[in-house]
Amino acid sequence: MNAQSNQPSRYIGKPVLRKEDLRLVTGAGRYSDDFTLPGLTHAAMVRSPYARARIVSISTAAALALPGVLAVFTGQDVIAAGLKPLVHDNFLMGSAETQKSGADIILVNSSGKPIVSTPHHLLPPDISIYSGEAVAMVVAETADIAKAAASLVDVEFEELPFVVDAVQALEPDAPQLWEEFPGNIGIDAHVGDQDATDAIFASASKVASLHTHIQRVTGVTMEPRSATGSYDPETQRYQLYAGSSGVWRHKIELALVLGVPPSHVRVIAEDVGGNFGTKNNLSVELALVTWAAKEVGRPVKWTAERGEAFASDYQGRDLTVDAELALDDDGNFLALRTRNISNLGAHFVSFQPLRKGASLMSNVYDIPVGSVRAIGAITNTASTAPFRSAGRPEAIFVMERLVDIAAQRFGFDRIELRRRNLVQPSQFPYRNIAGIEYDSGDYEGVMDAALRMIDWDGFPARAQDARAQGKRRGIGIANYVEITTGMPREKAEIRVDPDGMVELVIGTMSSGQGHETSFAQVAAELLGIGLNQVRLMAGDTDRLTIGGGSISGRSMRFACVVINEAVNRVIEQASKVVAHVTGVDSSAVTFANGVLKASEASEFTIFDVARLIRDRPDLPEELRAPLYGEHDHFFSDASFPFGAQACEVEVDLATGAVRLVDIAAVDDVGRAINPLILHGQTIGGCVQGLGQAMIEHVVYDEESGQLMTGSLMDYGLLRAESVPMFKVEISEVPATMNPMGVRSGGEGGTTPALAVFVNAVVDALKEFGVEHIEMPLTPQKVWSAIHEKAGLPENQMLRDLMML
Incomplete structure (x- = not known):
């Protein structure tokens, strides 16, 4: 039985006020720094002042002598403890086979070398590779003592040659930063048809060109990164309290770093004060406090100061592009050719911004052929990673600037030039120059609006x-189209409480998007209940069995599907119970507007059914399970x-x-x-x-x-x-x-x-x-x-x- 109906919507499509706002604006929210545990200690990081330097020695004696200091950890301690380097996107998604499972383009190195990450140790054992990198961590009774002790840690550095600009990093005389990445190249891939594109440009009557640098930015979230780690020696379980896009990802990545089964790690988050991509990936500080909790035998908390956030958060953008657009005399777009150089930073964390951008360089325009060279350069800067809209603003910026430049240089009207070249509704599904297939759209309609x-x-x-x-x-x-994919798996669980509440469990965290309201709108609409009768649980890996997180615009797109199917399972189970107590076949039970009917004289809400299950011991064993539905889904399609x-x-x-x-x-x-x-x-x-x-x-x-x-x-x-x-x-x-x-x-x-x-x-x-x-x-x-x-x-x- 399907929960969807043809009745007018009560909640879906309605501008419902956010139900979480009163709690948040009155100070009742619970963010990462709000978590506290008995015996809590505090951590402070010792950070490198150099862009690149050899760590000759670290003296911790003065810091350890300060009253209240419990421990000082260095990169050598991390290695000795057997902690693994951080696991980044490239490990999870870098192989061509893994990429084939999604809807994005496949990026492979032209050399045939696999896409891999730089070794990202929690603390560097020998060389620090950007200014602001943590090289040691102090744990003390209070945050002030920890900070004071951090200033007493004496690190002897030997400065080494460095490079912070991505284009300069690719020069033959640039310092070689990683032995595993010759020429400081993390990735060098081609997209499109290079030969056909070059042939068009060779004969084009008009060519507009642009050289630009889409500068580096950072998230500046209202809530800086913060984490509390604890360890239970009896259960041998680690516990991390930290905000993110989704706790499940941190659970898996943390287990890999610690070298323990995922069942030995629990991650909890409640409210998240902004993200924009800076909190998606597990960061070194989160792993360090979790491990240190076991070492000192007490919980450990760290919260970034604003300066630390600027120096060490994952950052965004930083793309240098050379682009050309070929046109004929009438203004028809003939070909697009670009070279995109992404500044990956000191660690190759993710190729997704480069990949997303390369897939959308032609934007909403019907361009017959194109070629994109996508290069990722490693430099001595904080690492870049997916940042709000990951790679797509850069691509749209380049294309929309090219159109205006072409209009200005060759005397075309800006609007008519766009209108002439827009993909038309009749052309959908439309395959662009990168091979991405747009499903539907009305590009001219939104531009006219x-x-x-x-x-x-x-x-x-x-x-x-x-x-x-x-x-x-x-x-x-400026016109735009996006491709949104994200982690492809999501699951929803719905539990119906006889006392009149529904718990919705789903593995994608809100960082300001209003999930408590919008997810509840979907569930309440489909179940025919009140909006305030839905309670969301998204931030505890002991309650979640999977969850892809709030990244790449996936949350509502995936949530509405898995919630709908989980609701259908609830209605199917409830229909069987109603059929039994009324003596009809389950196929005769209908569901609409929140009511299950076996006949005109017998109506039941889902809460009525939940109470029947609780209160009727005479029900057959197969109908005695609490009213529950779940759906686990793998999404292979993109959204545009x-x-x-x-x-x-x-x-x-x-x-x-x-x-x-x-x-x-x-x-x-x-x-x-x-x-x-x-x-x-x-x-x-x-x-x-x-x-x-x-x-x-x-x-x-x-x-x-x-x-x-x-x-x-x-x-x-x-x-x-x-x-x-x-x-x-x-x-x-x-x-x-x-x-x-x-x-x-x-x-x-x-x-x-x-x-x-x-x-x-x-x-x-x-x-x-x-x-x-x-x-x-x-x-x-x-x-x-x-x-x-x-x-x-x-x-x-x-x-x-x-x-x-």
């Missing part, structure tokens, strides 16, 4: 008004959310300051479960993408290898006053690869935001010959671009131009 919302046609009058005030207005458009953004900016020519005047975003999510939550995700994602376009930048000094943006005094973030009120709309073209038509909805705001802002600013300055400005578009960069292109001396204030 964004143009309408921003009042594109009314822009010339607004631009003229700004000119009269000595300012310049610009307007931009799409949309468009338009924005308008105003540039102060005297200072280079850019004001974001208006922004509109349209996102197609297939089927919206909660539009209110989706609007919040879009707005938050837009701000995060705009932050990169406008102000955010992780900077390493090339001369010293030092992190220059190690605090919020140096790393800029947007404020509420930085952005206007957002105009957001949802499009719903059902996804054909999801039974409920759901696409992903958490990353679409970020994906086109980089491109739409830069497109708008360049449009404002096109009269000065400005064709491109590298992100972030700070006032200094914008001011310099105006002066450089206008050929003006640097001390001239553009007074004459302002009044033109």
